[in-house]
Amino acid sequence: MRKENNNRIRKAAPLLLMAVMALSACSKGGSADAKAPAKAGADTAITGAEFTEAAPAAQTEESGEAVTILIAAAASLKYSYEDELIPMFEAQNPGIKVQATFDSSGKLKTQLEEGLEADVFMSAAVKQMTELTEENLIDAGSVIDLLENKIVLIVPEGVDAKVSGFTDITDADVIAIGDPESVPAGQYAKEALTSLGLWDEVEAKSTKGTNVTEVLNWVAEGSADAGIVYATDAKTTKNVLVIAEAPAGSLAQKVIYPVGIVSTSANREAAQQFVDFLQTGEALAVFEQYGFSANQ
C-alpha cells in the first residue's frame, strides 16, 4: 500500500510544480517590454493580465471604475514622476491610476513601434516624438514642448579627476555617453562635442549607454572617468560631480522634452487629463525643483 502512495506522490509532484509555475506566470504578468515598476506603497497595482493580452482590456471611463494609464517617459524623468508627480496626480484624480515605464527615448520609441500599449509618451528630445508622429503613433495635435534641460559633464566623486572640463575631456581613458542613436542625451553630447571638434576622439574611447541613467551610474561607480548627462540626472546622486555645462552655442537647439498622447491609446480622456496636469503651475514647480525649466 505504501509503495502505491509513494508512486502517486511521485507522479503528482511534477504536475503540481508545473501548475504552481503556470499560476505564478499568469499572475505576475511576465511582460518583458513593459517594465512598469510596481511602486511600493503606491496603489498603482494592476494585474499582469493587462499586459499579456493582445487587445487592451476594456476600460469604462463613464462607469466610475478605475482607469489605468501607462506613461512611457524618458529615463531622466523617473524621479520627478515617481516621487512627486504621479502621487500628486492620483490624489487629485482618484478615478485614474498611473503606471509608468522609464527608459531611453530611443528604446521607448522602438517599444511603441512594436506595440507597447502606452497612453502618454514624454521623450527627452524632439527627434523621437517627431518620428513617432510621422508614423502616426502619436497624436500630432496633442504634442506640447513642455520642458527644457541642460547637458553637463560629470566625473566620479571620490576619485582623482582626469578631466577638468570639455576642453580636456579627451584626457579621460573611458568616457560614458548615451548611444547617440537611441539616447537623446547621447545625441546632445554628440552635437556639443562635434561643435567643439572633439567628437571623433571622444567616440573612440566612449562607452555607450542605452539610457542616460546607465551613463550616470557608470560614472558614479567610477567605471568611466567622465560622462555627459543631463543636469537633472547629476542632481539625483552624490556620487558624481558636475564640472562643466555644455559650452554656450554648442547645442544648435535647446534640450526640449515634448509630451504627447499615443494615438492608439484606449484611455484618451485620462491621458489628456494627465497631459493637462503636467502643464499646471504646481507640476512645473515640481519639475523645476528637480532641475528642469519650463520651456518658454
Place this chain on the structure above:
Amino acid sequence: MDYSPVLISLKTAAAAILITFFAGIAVARWVISIRQENVKVLLDGVLTLPLVLPPTVAGFFLLYLIGVKRPVGQFFFTYFSIKIAFSWAATVLAAVVISFPLMYRSARGAFEQVDQNLVYAGQTLGLSEWKIFWKVVMPQALPGILSGGVLAFTRGLGEFGATAMIAGNIAGKTRTLPLAIYSEVAAGNMEAAGVYVWIIVAVSLLIVGGMNLIAVKKQSFR
C-alpha cells in the same frame, strides 16, 4: 557594417575558454577528492551559482569586487595602475565566471562516470596518481569534458548581463556581439541587429553541430 563585435566576441570567448577549461577540470577533480559530504555539497552549490542565478547577479558581485571605488579594484588601480572595470579583460572575466559552472559540472560528471575498477587496476599495477589521471581517467572522461568545453565556449560567447555591467559598451573594445545586438535594437536598427544575430547563431550552430558530429563519429567505431 561594423564587424568588430564579432572579433571581440570570438577573442573573449577564446580567452575565456582557455581559462575555464583548465580551471573547471582542476576544480572538478578537487571537489571529487573531498571526503566530507557536507563540504562537498556546499562547495558544489556555490560553484554552480553563476549558472542558476541571473547573470546580472554575477555582474553585481563582480562590480563590487573590481569596481574602481571598491577594495580589489582600488588595489589593482593604485598599485598596478590597472583598471579592470571597462577593459577588455573585464569581458573575459565576465565570460569566465558565467561559463565556469558549465565546465565544472560537465567535468565533474565526466570524472564521476569513469569506471572505478579501471582506476583500481591502475593502482594495483603500480601507476602513480598522476599517470592514472592522464592515462586512465582522462581518456574515459574526455568526451564529457570536451562537450562541457564546447558548451562553456558558446555560453561565454553569448554572455551579456554581467559583461554590460563590468565591461561597459565600448565599441571596438568591449562591445561584444550580444551587446551590439542590444544596442542596435535599442536604436531601432533591426537590420544591423539581424546581421549580428545570424552571425552568432551560425557560429554557435557550427560549434555545437560540429561537436555532435564528432561524437557520432566516435560512437560508430564502438
